[in-house]
Amino acid sequence: MSGVANQASIKLVGIEPNFLLRLWRNKDTRSIILQILTMALLFAFLAYIINNAVLNLAVLGKTFSFDFLGFPASYDINQRLIEYTSQSTHFRAMLVGILNTALVAFFGIITATIVGFLFGIIRLSNNWIASHIVYCIIEFTRNIPVLLHILLIHGIIVHVLPSPRQAHTLADSIFLSNRGLTIPDPIFGEGFSFTVIAFFAAIGIIIGFARWARKVRDESGKIYPVFWISTGILFGLPFLVFLLSGSPLSWVVPELGRFNLKGGITMIPEFLALWLALSLYTSVFIAEIVRAGILAISKGQWEASQAVGLQRNRILQLVVIPQALRVIIPPLTSQYLNLTKNSSLAIAIGYMDIVATIGGISMMQTGKEMESMILVLSIYLCFSLVISAFMNWYNKRIKLVER
């Protein structure tokens, strides 16, 4: 009302309304003005803090450059997947850190998924005791900070487990002590590449077989036990080739030395603690997601499947799980991201991941706070982007195709 009256009065008086006011009242121009203002504010803020940073660096006599990545790091890393000595460069140290993060994230995601699905399914089972025990485990685990889990498990491994001489052992080849978990080291003989080739061939055959079985199912309704046949091919074919090529694989079994175990692959306590704690902490969140996903499938779907005569495991496999996955995947993605991000807590127990290498010792040694932090932040962003891109791709694949 008042707006109309206002305009009318302006027209009556015959004064040209203020040009800027007219721009402001027009929706399109107003949005452009607002955006220009936002950009201006942002650039002013950025210019201010960058100017401050330049001034501060000048006061401290520092420069902004990534040259330090080429200098020798001169510190040791207790777990390395690639060649690294204290003479290697900071860049190499960063690579070792990235690989360590990727390693613990990879194993953590796999374990957390398996345990999480198991917990979620037990939580839904009719077995009252099992389901309530799992409920207690879930509530206890998820209401305690993940850092505490890591410190607790690390403390137990380092302080409670026996020394290597009295290590718990399984068949004298796997040892668990306060130095970590030691397992036999495989040594691949000459013909082992055939087994690897057979393994990949088996994967190819399985994909082809699954497609063919699905086609047959859609056309004739005949259902093959795809899972069991696939498992058989996956393990059977490489094993057959392995035997045919003369078993070219031997194990270096760890032996008790004077103070420590010799030979074998040792998972250091830091890795073990981080891996177990992250898997446990994430798995209880996954369990709740799985439970919610399966409960989200309406009862009608179960009843309809029973009405067409499907058995319980067929209902799960053909009707419930494909639909539940759609509900499960998006929150599962964010749990995977959380696990990867939480792996940065490694620094609290001295596992050398990205934060501990480039953002920790390298930064302290060189005094390049800005550069190191920028590197660390961008590496984590890349990790996040890669995981969400992969999960988005998977999510799209299983999405409901609506007609």
Next chain:
Amino acid sequence: MTPGKEEKTLAVTEGGGYLPGTHPDLPPPSSVHGPIHWIRVNLFGSVTDTALTLLAVYFLYSAITFLAGWMFINAAFTGESRNDCRAVADGACWAFIGNRLSLFIYGFYPEPERWRVDLSFVLLILAIVPVLYEDMPQRGKGLAYSCLYPLIAAWLLVGGFGLEKVSTDQFGGLMLNVVIGVTGIAFSLPIGIVLALGRQSQLPIVRILCVSFIEIIRGVPLITLLFVAAVMLSYFVPPGTDFDLLVRMLIMVTLFASGYMAEVIRGGLQAIPNGQYEAADAMGLKYWQSMRLVVLPQALKISIPGIVNTFIALYKDTTLVIVIGRLDILGIGNSSLADTKWQGLSTEVYIFVALFFFFSCFSMSRYSLWLEKKLHTGH
């Protein structure tokens, strides 16, 4: 039509049986009803179920006997050192915790000033009431007090204006967790609302800025942001400015929480039907009016459970400050382990802190579940 009672009792044949249709109602047999049936179906329904039950019972038995023995029966509750504990019992040594309880709560806050911490805890509870309790009389005034609370608490804890000044380096223990958690949530709420609105804005530049801010914050771990606070943030203020570490930490924690808060509130905004936006437009309300009067009150109300969950996550994450050398409740426990009198008690400390976090977070999550149920009945 229906046979009378007398007729029914008489309808017994000579052999002692009943005539068709006259059998009296008996309770169902115990095989389909009652505790035995329940146990058979729920615990021993199939072979796998039986195995699972036996495994679970065994697990429960060994866990309970072990924990009860270690935590209570064989535990020592008094003593002046670890050796005192070991002399009495070989289980947990809780004397350690009792000995340092005030350190766990107040950190290194000077002893004669600790009433200020107590007072601010009490005022905090009073400030939370109007936010959560909708039917409170005079809720508007209560909310105004809740908004003022951070200032009051800051004055009480830091001092100045008549109170003795306490350096923020002396903050520690549980108090530090609460300070960081509450500040993070209180300040991230308005920022989160702005970001969530910005994310849905019609203006492309505003939207892109908000989306990238939210995604960057959510893409990096909190610990790296704390490192940024510790080593990088002081570069961005004019040279020579004294920038308190606690303030820097609070800024980064707030930014971190606001990224998550924005997503929670976006969920609430998306749950509001389009009709509400259109109705507000039809009433002739401008953008901010329609948001303030129509959309946000509804969106915030349905986001409360999400906000509580964000708070729980943030509260647990406050333990991360130990990586930049600040001693929160976990850090105090961790550093007390260095005391030679009490060496080797890490498990006791961690379990004490774990139980503390469990009880506080579990009750909060129960509250948020209850709230979700309460809000759900409206539909």
